Amino acid sequence: MSDWIIEAGSVLDADVDDVMREYFEEMGQRVLGRSVTSVELDTVLAHDPHDDLGPPSGAFLVARSNEGEFLGCAGVRMLNGTETAELKRMYVRPAGRGTGLGKGLLRAVEETAVKLGATRIVCETNTQLIEARTLYARHGYQETGPYEGHGRADHWFVKKLTAE
Template sequence: MLQTYKTFVIRDWQERDRTAAAHLIRDVLREYGLPWEPEQADRDVIEVETHYSDQGGEFWVIEQDETLVGTGAYYPIERGENAVEIRKMYLHPTVRGQGLGRFLLTALETAVQQQGFHEIWIETATSLAEAVQLYERHGYQKATGVETARCDLVYRKLLPQHTLMD
């Protein structure tokens, strides 16, 4: 996967991105008063291959001038029907407010739909107010069943299903 948006390049995660992605996510979590949990909720960032690549998911990084400034990912989950969870949507503070979050969410949704999934789930925290607004504006509905300790919100979106007649 390789896409561009303005001056940003969105591409598949590579092993060399491990440290930069982990540091970005850790720093954004701290910015919002949330804990970095490399042994629990954030283990997937340390072990991208196991949690994403090997499970039929994808982990993307966003670069600007060859500097990692964002991440976004999804992987299949058991809850729901033929569902994925979008995870690790984080942007460096210097690149927010440029429509990148909207673009990334739409690109993730498109990739998920092209893979034939029917539902998207997202867990987040109330303190991530911009993310909550983004999800709600994109048609995500509040659901129940938060599974991650630092999160207090869960959203679900059903994707349109295409038939052979479309």
């Protein structure tokens, strides 16, 4: 029994904006070695928005503790004209780390991608995000070349999906 629940959410919820800012702040510290400015954040979101992480061609999943605390999230969207889904905005807050929540979110995203019609899923990450690269490799993702990358990624992954 886990201490969290994963369910469909909306990227438009107020607490999601706060978590996305937290996510990008952590990415700035880890990838750039410094804080991101509000201008940089606006630029990132304009270049790689997340408003398509919802029906009909995507989904946004939210993980909350049994008490309702927002612990993490992950999105999935279908890439135009393909049977390929893309994992986006996967983030586990410090309070959810070490609980298996990353694995739980990854599985939930994969199941959602299959329901959307995907036969494979892709994602990207950075060298500094060792935990993400380890999680993907541990769960059957293979390193590949760039697909439709955004931002500062330098590692790309792909996994074949099957309906269970």
